[in-house]
Amino acid sequence: MSGEQPLLRLEGVSKRFTKHLDAAEKLVNLVGGRRREEVVHAVDDVSLDVREGEVVGLVGESGCGKSTLGRVVAGVHQPSDGKVIWRGKDVSGLTGAARRDALLKIQMIFQDPMSSLNPRMRVADIIGEAPRVHGLVPAADIPAYVDEMLQRVGLDPAYKTRYPHQFSGGQRQRIGIARALAVKPDFLVCDESIAALDVSIQAQVLNLFMDLRTDLGLTYLFISHDLGVVEHLSDRVVIMYLGRVVESAPTEALFGGPNHPYARALLDEVPRIDRRKRAFQPVKGEIPSPLSPPSGCHFHPRCPHATARCREEVPRLREIAPGWTSACHLNDERG
Amino acid sequence: MTTPNTQPGATPPGGSALAAAMPAVPPVESPLRRFLSDFSASWLALLATLMLAVIILIALFAPWISPQDPYDLAVVSIFDARLPPGSTSMDGTTFWLGTDGAGRDLLSAIFYGLRISLSVGVMSGIIAIIVGMSVGLAAAYAGGRTETLIMRVVDLQLSLPAVLIALILLAILGKGVDKIIIALVIAQWAYYARTVRASALVERRREYVEAAACLGLGHARIVFRHILPNCVAPLIVVGTVQTAHAIALEATLSFLGVGLPLTEPSLGLLISNGFEYMLSGKYWIAVFPGVALLLTIVSINIVGDQLRDVLNPRLQK
Amino acid sequence: MPVFAPPDFLGEAPVPVRPFSAVFTSFAPLCAPVERSRPMSVFILRRLMQSALVMVAMAAIVFFGMHLVGDPVDMFVSPDMDQADIEQVVRALGLDRPILEQFWAFVTSALQGDLGQSFVFGQPALGLILERMPATLELAFIALLMAIVFGIPLGLYAGLKPDSPVSRTIMAGSILGFSLPTFWVGIMLIMVFAVMLGWLPSTGRGETVEVLGVPVSFLTLDGLRHLILPAFNLALLKISLVIRLTRAGTREVMLQDYIKFARAKGLGRGRIVGVHVMKNILIPVVTVLGLEFGSLIAFSVVTETIFAWPGMGKLLIESIQQLDRPVIVAYLMMIVFLFVVINLVVDVLYSILDPRVRLGDRGA
């Protein structure tokens, strides 16, 4: 890693969701019942650096914790363990204005263009609310500022008195982006931000993201299950499986030859327009429930190379090449 | 229903490469306007709304439009008791709907009775909404043990029928408009709490709430400006139905003799008084207040029904 | 009426909503919620703990509340008694003791199953209630039966053909049935069927026969004749409720993908409505009806008063009027207990009907 301070650093971040036992369940346990607290390790000890101006793609299937991680980064969830360090400062240690600024600098673009906009608010209020509340823009300038934001995302300011339901999916997503941009962020967490859009609209929004990156120097954490999109956009790709990072590598390196068996399976199995009719054997089995993940390496029940060790020992992420880490015991054997 | 796919186009401002099929800018369709157009799709609902409006106006202006002040004992005379519709009193006033057992002009008594029935229903509704809404929102937003505790209380309360709760409360509290409002509020707040909590829970999980948190907006702002307005629709539906319930409940309680005092006759009490005359041929004493009560409750329920259809998120797109 | 187009046509995939919750929320004001949890044992235990709490709370509130109102002795004494006689009655009923002491005495004996003696009847309050309970339960059960027998077919029809004139009539009728206050309907029923037409008796319970030691009236012709009017009076509201629930449920279910899938399998309409739709709507209907059974018992207070039906609702009203505190408190304890039982039964029924509940719902 370069000595340059990363814009955002995650240190051993975990997020657990726990369903506690109530009095009745405890009582049942007293008389020999076996009720346990249900704990979901949505994110399990994830460390990650994002440098200024970088686009990091976060990839994984459902239940892998990528969305939760994104929300921890964006400050929507507090991590159960670990630190989120923004420009060298632990966010949880910040208070007052500093905390608010750190919060505002990281914004999130959501998946569902239907539910990410408050249906009872006009577009102008959706975009203008936060700058007004935080006093980022003088109250008198808010209308002009909203117009500017709308134009930046390619919408006609004439529509700002509308309500979200009067827009198409793609347009709503643009409104969501304008809302985030209105608080002048440095870092955008895009959580499946184009997954719900039609193919032709996806391209439009992706292009908008790329424009914004060049125009505003934004840094992205781009969360997606769509490997093609991630490959196209990211400088670096992080692959998660059941709450853990299994591999992290520069995009080209990863797509050139993934190291972790799961990453390999994932990359192989994505249908691609340029690789048709390949005969392959899909990876077997289902994604286990995050409520009771397999022991050791979470991937071992589905892994064609699994050994006894994989069942018992959790593989650590280790650097296999500069800037390329992978969590697989096989790497140890190879040397 | 609104037309699908009528979306305003995006304009290509400056450099952004967005050519667009540009429909003419349609009028701004606010949720309210959309709601109104959906609501008025049913003529029955419109009729009921009209009827309700008339009833409310009568209730509001009862003191000014009633031929007689049925509470003024200097005017009411038992000389005029139980006169049939259309009779005239000693001093020449006509009782269009007859008089009751105490010599009150029934038309005036119905107007005032409407006033009392409606105000009992509406007042208890409003207070119960405020209480229920606060509790429900608090539960949904606080989560955890607070929520569990609150919802347990709500569940427990809901497992006992309102009529029973009100009956016992009134047995303890005694009669009176204030007492019955208290009883109805206690009997009904839990419905609102549950409704608000249910929709607040749904709303709280929506991404716009996360977005608001992300934008650093305060808890109060998120709860009251973002979540609450989106919980209003089910609240309105439940509110109308519960208000109709409250009115019927008050009538029932008054009938059972634990509701309102005789001197402040609601419609229910008027019917209850008329019940005594049911077999004596003096039908008007019970029938006319009964019709008024029925019209009130039916129109509220029809309005509520249409509201349910229009505001139901499942049927709405 | 909203227009439905296939999902693709609307440009939005429909949000999958479990039909149950959908129906439930659309009828939120009409039915109490049921806490659904996975293992039965914990569930039952939780219910029991809760209900024990309510029963204590209820007893305390009513006990202390009732002591603020009136003086039962005033209700009982005969005119010729002098002050000394009255005081003797007060002592005999234990009303001279401090209220906390009275409550403590009540609680300790309640724990031994003795809920006190009725002031008015001089009998154990619990016994009085149990004695009248079969009459009320019978009435409520028959009303429930009527609600199902009339409500489900009508609601099904209205849900399958929402725009037909017959359906509109059914729905208008259900709004009416909803809006008519029970007491008013009761009076009208007596007027028309007992007084005018003379077809059915106006009041009372009629002949009963004992089944397993419990007197029931539906097995004798006379009993049945006495039963019809009050049961219908009590059922009317629930018939409307069931119609609306069934209709809403049917409409909801008919829109589900699995109905379309069933059609794509080539199933006939009979099979789809009779099995696929029915089984789904039965879940909310049975659940809600189970919970409404409680409200049937509560509303029997009104019906029993009008029809002079010798059940426990009538006993309650009379006890309230006569300030027979032990009976009021005991009635409430019984009701809470009964509701606990009903809720449990409903939950068991629900879990039988809805497989998603039976075995820990892991899908979500």
Added chain:
Amino acid sequence: MSQTSPVLQVEDLQTHFFTRAGVARAVDGVSFSLGRGEVMGLVGESGSGKTVTGFSLLGLVDPPGRIVGGSIRLGGEELIGRSERDWQALRGTRIAMIFQDPMMTLNPVLRIDTQMIEAIRAHAPVSEADARERARAALARVGIPSPDERLAAYPHQFSGGMRQRVAIAIALLNEPDVIVADEPTTALDVTIQAQILYEVRKLCAETGMAMIWITHDLAVVGGLADKVAVMYAGRIVEEGPVDAVLDGPLHPYTHGLVGSVPSQNQRGQKLTQIPGMAPSLLSLPPGCSFAPRCARADGACAVMPDLVGSGDGRAMRCHHPHLPPGEAAGGAIGETGRARA
């Protein structure tokens, strides 16, 4: 491929929705044919009419929608105008369908065996035991482990991928000639989608069923289908063998669609994009519906172009197609019998 008569022949199918806001021509003159064992990808964005086309093929269009014209011939038999009873007999036996959301296609309160057995017994007087055996076999065929146990399970006890397999098994039960699959893998994870695609490809090869795979994902079609039809605003704008279409799209819309897939672009470069958005079916522009979004559009596009076929099984509906270099407009493309005004 097309020597034998096609299993399914659709001609000028028109399905319209009569809404309060007007008539939506969800399917407006769709024609295609499908041979035995052939897999056709029906590609389009939301609102393009691909799902309605699928429903139309099974006679499952509900009011306010109605098939207003055209012809659907299944094994030579005309289906349009048949009674509901006839349709019922056909569905599930000759033509079956799989839906998008595996969570919603199975009735949550009925056991899997009930739902499978009823599908068999609705069409043939089969004994309960025989039907169960066939159901078991069908489950085994779609790769569901221990099918005996799974038969007695309820849908919620299956994962999404497994439910989709069950749905496929049900569609297979009566060995239909054609299966219409409406975005069956869209809701699934990548690795699970891969498994399903693998199974389906295998099944088609084994059984000789024809399949219409409705999707918005060109990549999936590329891996699965023999031929592809691209829909836009209720009409097929281009069709042809899958490789030919994906490698050399003729219609500007297809061209844009293929171009907007990231992997078709240089990494980090701006994607080719189709400007604007799909028009409302209630107010389609006159002439070519794509014209307002089309860079090549001109005055000629005010007239709706016909679907013109070329000799290599390709056809498209455009006045200004992207022809391969060297080919003059109209040179290689002649009129075929399939194209209709």
Added chain:
Amino acid sequence: MTSVRTPLLRAAVAFACAAAVSAPALASDLRIGVASEATSIDPHFHNLGPNNQIASQIFDRLINQGDRQQLEPGLAVSWKPINNTTWEFKLREGVTFHDGSPFTADDVLCTFARAPEVPNSPASFSTYIKGKTFKKVDDFTVHVTTDEPYPTMANDLSVIPVISDEVGCGATTADFNDGKAAMGTGPFKFVEYVPGDRIVLAANENYWGGRPEWDKVTIKPIKAGPSRVAALLAGDVDMISGVPTTDIGTLKETKGIVLSQGVSNRVIYLHVDQFRENSPFVKANGGGDIKNPLMDQKVRLAISKAISRELIRDRVMEGLSIPAGQLLPDGFFGVSDKLKPEAYDPEGAKALLAEAGVPDGFELTIHGPNDRYINDAKIVEGIAQMLTRVGIKTKVETMPRSVYFKRASTGAEGGLPEFSLILVGWGAGSGEASSPLRSLIATYDKEKGMGAANRGRHSDAKVDELVEQALKTVDDGKRAALLAEATELAMANLAIIPIHYQVNTWASREGIVYTPRSDEYTLAHYARSQ
């Protein structure tokens, strides 16, 4: 008043007749709908009208009360004082209980031993028994001794049902309810008691007074007045008690229904706060405090004059009341023949108010029950109207008796009555003027047991003296004179303001005639078929 009736009601009546005619019960069966239910079959459990009513049919008393509560020989054929403090009762011979066992003095002794001691009794008969010593002289003679001369001995003993020594005296209330101990000498035998639904009796073939006419009597409690009427019209019962005044007009015109009416021993009257300088519900015009004008006899008289008892009778009671000028209707023991109801005289009332220094009246709240007496709330309203018309601005507050009586008796601080002007009723169970005089008029005195229900706290030493004297005077003539004198004195002072005596109505299907009773009881053996 014009009588307008809808076709519906006309039809109702027509059908009702048809029903009544078409479904006559067996001639020897009688089904009675009564307003209130007995709480027990145990005749000593609760001294309460409905209970006594049932008991009167199964059990006899030493002395029975006739339809006007006149004393008639019951199980005692004669009674007389044999000295100042001893009464001798000669018992009827040859009487048997329903189980066939003979009636003797032992039964009487055990009855009076049990009656005051019933566990859980909310109001026992001890009032009538305390201070009395019972002695068996022989099998058919009993002596009762008291410390003081005790003139109302016969009245007291006319309320206590006699039970059987063998099965009754050791029995619990529950034993009576399930019939085991319900063994009397009365005209009817106990058959069945279904609480809340019915009590069934059968004729006592061996009744000493002759076999009753009805083989089987079913008594059904039907609380709601209209339901009771409906039950009669529908032919579900043959006779009902407590016909609501509102339905009397209709029933009168209904073919196949006959009514019987009789004045009751119950006087409806106003108690007036006469002991507080500041009465809580009396205010000056405009709401300020005022010295309690009700303490002025003139104001009380003005109130009495302001009330038109005739109007209340005609418009509220539908003719079913008798304007009252004293405590008991004419003909009862100890009433004064000089007292007449106060005539309606609003001008006189106004003049009296002016004389009393309140020419413009004052503000007043009148309280009353709404579920106790016939049309109670309506009477209160009518009175309020009339008072308002003479300048006393009157508000009305009515409440259920469960709340009302406590507040009326002890609602204010220190256990004092809470209200200023209240409507109450008093039924003299013994049928003597001594009953209301002692409880309502005499000075409130816990020690002496006087004025227990004196909620106005009227106090007049002269009246007290007369009453006390009367209660020790055994000679009937002298006693009656003393009581009448006390009554006159109290009425002159307006200790209470009497309104009217209730008139009770029974309705039965044609062919059954009921002899009305002043104690309001509905007894099967008072119903005769024609």
